[in-house]
Amino acid sequence: MRYVSHATCMICNKRFEKGEFEYICPDHGNEGILDIQYGYDAIKKEFTKDFLAGNKDMSIWRYKPLLPVGENTPVPNLIVGNSPLINLDTLSDQFGIKHLYLKDDGRLPTASFKDRASAIAVVKAHEQNAQVITTASTGNAAAALSGLCASVGQENVIFVPARAPQAKIAQLLMFGSKVILVDGTYDDAFELCLEVAKEYGWYNRNTAYNPYMSEGKKTCAFEICEQLYWKAPDIIFVSVGDGCIIGGIHKGLKDLLAMGWIDKMPRLMGIQAQGSSYMVQAWENNEDILLKKACDAETIADSISAGLPRDRIKAFNAVKSTKGAFLAVSDDDIIKAIPDLAKKTGVFAEPAGAATWAGIKKAAKKGMVNSDDTVVVINTGSGLKDINSAMKAIDLMDMKYFKIKPSIHGFRNIASDLNLISA
């Protein structure tokens, strides 16, 4: 917290001094999400690009002065951050762009982007001597909090929809969380978790309620720009459920501009599933997101299934102020994007992760990217998180495989069907 100066309400802009706020603006209830503010002049005096270049800590904590934690606050040993930025220039022609990169956050310790936020959550909870941390989640934020809590021995209670993918539930149980399967949607689990946290006085990690989660998520933007030698990309594709990731990426980029480490703001493209497209609807129809009611949330991409995106104000600002756009992709396109991305890059993404791959295809077709653009596509989660959806893609696309007797004869019978190019 060394350089945190204050926090402001996203709705009324009211200022809260350090120590005067906990989660939200009391005047605006659950919508009164706070934005943490820093004193950049003081940070600049001791934190430089050169200092970073010599910092051997490759985790998110290498950016500590720009994070809401104290200089000497203990951090988890489970390493979060430094996910690879993979050069896909060999594919950039297909999209009619100059440079293409994939930021693979499926490679974080619990296999999703959410580790970035949960790492901050356990540190903040520890600062407050919290006995219990809790969160509701479609699955990944839960698994991330669960794993990070395991790494520091922190008790935690997790609320997830009973229909969450098995792998994510398995992670929770393996990491030793107290798991509550809620017979309802993510939105139901979220409301319940807020109520329970209040009643029992637990530390609340909920996305877009706890203002520090965006601060963890912004580290992805720091890494992207550092991996590009501080030359900011022109466009970043981000999948959007609650909107906390895209808001966090925006925050990170704003930090870097304020530090003078990058010299332009990339356009942010928010990709949603057609069946859960609250932000896209609001964007296209110019609707007021403070008045717009929850919409349906039915998509194979469980991680971006959110009827009422909790961080919609930050998400909307992120896209609007960077001259980006929100774009919806169908479940069919998402399912097809999983094997397409995997075959072309070696990166296996869960549906919400592959949504950005479907997104850049659609954006390129619509002429939303320029021929000299440098584009970063973020994969937010590993395909191993949701094998059922992957198997659906395999069925749907009629992918061929062979079952044979364990004999050379059995193999010879199918050999020509392999269609090997080199044979």
Ligand SMILES: *Cc1c(COP(=O)(O)O)cnc(C)c1O
């Ligand atoms: C949480 C999540 C998202 C969406 O993030 P929001 O902050 O809810 O917009 C996208 N992909 C994956 C894999 C996620 O776990």
Ligand SMILES: [Zn+2]
């Ligand atoms: Zn307010």
